[in-house]
Amino acid sequence: MSLDAPLPRRRHGERHRSDRGNALRAGVLGANDGLVSTASLVLGVAAATPDASAVLTAGVAGLVAGAMSMAAGEYVSVHSQADTQRADLExxxxxxxxxxPAEHRELAAIYEERGLTPALAAEVAEQLMQHDALGAHARDELGLSETSRAQPGPAALISASSFGAGAALPLLAVWAAPGDVLLPAVALSTLLFLALLGATAARLGGASALPGALRVTWWGAIAMGATAAVGALFGAVV
Incomplete structure (x- = not known):
């Protein structure tokens, strides 16, 4: 098994929710951050000044900066994970x-711990090592597979795209809402989108939709409330 070759993966046709775990995590995290951070920024600026153009400009700047920050952070983080995986394989x-021989004994011991008899574990380890020794150890000793393989580029792209998509929603509310209802329009629409995001992510992961929606909405409401309070305070002072 080459160090740059694909890691071991399932050979059967079944698909499992864990297969899309990395992409789901990056997408949900990016969209949630885009919604919460941009809505909070918009509410903070709107609480400080009634100038709608300034609010929209701040929101667009926050979208661009946040998307780039998410992409860079995700790339660096996942790249570090990929370096660790590569070093373990080396x-x-x-x-x-x-x-x-020592590696064979180590692999056989793993299979014994999983319930195989010593003789069968030794035979299985021998056959797997004859077929693909590095692949067998990567999968069963290191816990590496195709679904757990760190992929910095796709992770960065998913994070940036999902952040931008999430951040665009509060900006649409800013653009569409009249100035006198801008604050409640942004807050309520963001809470609705957060609830939908949390419920969707929970269902995709096989969990109950309501707890997922509640926890995402709760933290989003706290973030927006805190930022709006800071904006109102500094706007009054200035």
Whole structure:
């Protein structure tokens, strides 16, 4: 197994929710951050000044800055994870080259812990190592597979795109709402979108929709309330 080759993956045709775990995490995190941070920024500026153009300009700037920050942060974080996985594979390959019998015993011991008899565990380990020694150790010793493989580029793209999509929703409310109802329009629409996002993410992950919607909405409401209070305070002072 080459270090740059795909990691072991399931051979059967079934699809599991865990297969899309990384993409789902990055997408939900990005959209949630886009909604909460941009809505909070917009509410803070709107509480400080009635100038709708200034509010919209701040929101657009927040969208661009946030999307780039999400992309950079996700890329660096996931790239570090990929470097760690690559280093583990390199170390495992070196150990296979230097002491293959010990690696065979190590793999057989793993299968024994999972319930196989010693003789069967040794046989299974031998056959798997003959087929793909590094792949067998990557999967069963290191816990690496195609679904858990760190992919910095896609993770950064998903995070930036989802952040931008989430951030665009409060900006649409700013653009559409009259100035005298801008604050409640942004707050209520953001809470609605957050509830939908939380419920959708929970259902995609196989969990109950209501708890997912409530926890996302709760923290979003706190963030918006705090930022609006700060904006109103500094606007009054200035």
């Amino acid at each position: 170390r495992e390959r070196a150990e296979l080259d230097s002491n293959r």
